[in-house]
Amino acid sequence: MNDTPEARGSLRPNSLSLAAIVFLIIATVAPMSGTMGALPLAFGLGTGAGTAAAFAIIAVVLVLFTVGYMAMSRHMSSAGGFYVYIGKGLGERAGRGAGYLALFAYNVFQVAIWGTFGFFCNIFTADNFGFELPWVVWVLGGILVMGVLGYLSIDVSAKILGVAVVLEVAIILLMNVSIVVQGGSAGLNVAPFTAGEFLAQNPAIGLMFALNLFIGFEATAIYSEEAREPRKTIPRAAILAVAIIATFYMFTSWSLAMAWGVDDVATVALEDPGSFVFGAADQYLGGWSVNTMLVLFLISTFATNLGFHNAIARYQFSLARDGWAPRSLMRIHPQHGSPHVSSLVQTVVAAVVVLAFSLAGADPYEQMFTWLIALGAVGLMALMALTSLSVIVYFRRTGLERNPWVTLVCPALAFLALAAEVVLMIRNWDLQTMDAGGLVPWLPALLLVAALIGVLWKPGRPPAWLREDDSAGAPAEVVHDTGRPA
Known part of the structure; x- marks a missing residue:
């Protein structure tokens, strides 16, 4: 009997350990990229x-989210990630809409990050070798390498991303420890964790940027089919990822406040965001660290996009298997067990969109x-909010778990917080896009268009995971998508 992944219609099982999934998620979140790119804005414009x-408050919100998410993950295992959760809770059309919204948002997010990759590649070569290339050359080279890695087995990506994560986190932590050992600019204190400092400037904007820095952790569910013991591994990976990311950003943001001083840190961040972290590293670690950080930043940016590439390829694969996208996207490589056709399509899409921005003369950063x-952040936050809502509806309908804290209180609080974040991001759209005019204020409408395409997709037979019996009191079984035609 042929037991290849292609014959089974599923991704290769038991490919990813708990540590591998955590590395994949943390690499997608990109601690280095977040620290260099977005953390200065949280300081300067926000809190x-x-x-x-x-970050401490956002960690609580995400733990509340993860409680319901973990409970629901015990009853299903699919590469479809959030759209499967939303479909199980809110129905088939909602699931299709969520699938297309997720696919669009992840693609948008990935293309955005390629912009920083091309921009900072030129800074590095100009400072060290005295030359620059068109930014699109660096990006297309990165996309080509990403496409090759996405074609191979997922454990190849996991190993590469694991090394990238260790290196990028290590250099930031070394800077943090150096700041602490030297006592910062005026001694160490806990003022950054007090309510007074949190409320002193723009707490709503600070929370918005802080939550954006966690985007990527939600991709845990996408690797369910390839995880070892997914019922245990996926929930543990989700909570571990949240804990590690939150601890890292709390320690780093506190250290930077000590480095520049509680009274001056916001001004320094706002005046020169690009030098905010590099300046602290130069002062407390030495000039050697600046170039090292820039190299690791480029590695981190590439690692982030490799993580998003794997997530997008699996979303496309799952949508195709469920009959909601062209069936060619569900082909699996007989040797690598990867969704290689979907990976190739995603690579081409990324290259085409990047070329379009380049030909239009757009600035990459x-x-x-x-x-x-x-744009991508709004879409992904909306998906997280809908997932929390679907947890409540799913357990109300099925009765599979009855602890009210797990099935109602925690997901309800998470839904309210995440929905408020979506509203906040849309209301502050001009701030996030630097008051860009033209069609930019209308970009969020594309998220609705993507969701509507999914909702209006010609209905066929519901996918296997939606046909499972969820009758009240049924035992907590894992749902395995076989992908075989009925």
Whole structure:
């Protein structure tokens, strides 16, 4: 009997350990990229010295989200990620709409990050070798390498991303420890964790940026089919990822507040965001660290996009298997067990969109990155909010779990917080996109278009995971998508 992944119609099982999934998720979140690119904005435009407290609050929100998410993950295992959760809770059309919204948002997010990659590649070569290339050359080279890695087995990507994560986190932590050992600019204190500092400037904006820095952790569910013991591994990976990311950002933001001083840190971040972290590293670690950080930043940016590439390829694969996208996207490589056709399509899409921005003469950082990162973030936050809502509906309907804290209180609080975040991001759209005019204020409408395409997709037979018996009191079984035609 042929037991290849292609014959089974599923991705290769038992490919990823708990550690591998955590590395994949943390690499997608990109601690280095977040620290260099977005953390200065959280300080300068948001909560100033109180940014560490903002991360503590967001950590609580995401733990509340993860409680319901973990409970629901015990009853299903699919590469479809959030759209499967939303479909199980809110129905088939909602699931299709969520699938297309997720696919669009992840693609947008990935293209945005390629903008920073091209921009900073030229900074590195100009400073060290005295030359620059068109930014699109660096990006297309990166996309080509990403496509090759996406074609191979997922454990190849996991190993590469694991090394990238260790290196990028290590250099930031070394800077943090150096700041602490030297006592910062005026001694160490806990003021960044106090309510006074958190509320002193713009707490709502600070929370918005802080939550954006966690985007990527939600991709845990996408690797369910390839995980070892997914019922245990996926929930543990989700909570571990949240804990590690939150601890990292709280420690880093507190250390930077100590480095520049509680009273001055917001001003320094706002005046020169690009030098905010590099300046602290130069002062407390030495000049050697600046170039090292820039190299690791480029590695981190590439690793982030490799993580998003794997997530997008699996979303496309799952949509195709469920009959909601062209069936060619569900083909699996007989040797690598990867969704290689879907990976190739995603690679081409990324290259085409990047070329379009280049031909239009767009700036890779101030336009491509800034506009698209905001658009992708709104879409992914909306998906997280809908997932929390679906947890409540799913357990109300099925009765599979009855602990009210797990099935109602925690997901309800998470839904309210995440929905408020979506509203906040849309209301502050001009701030996020640097007051860009033209069609930019209308970009969020594309999220609705993507969701509507999914909702209006010609209905066929419901996918296997939607046909499972969820009758009240049924035992908690894992749902395995076989992908075989009925």
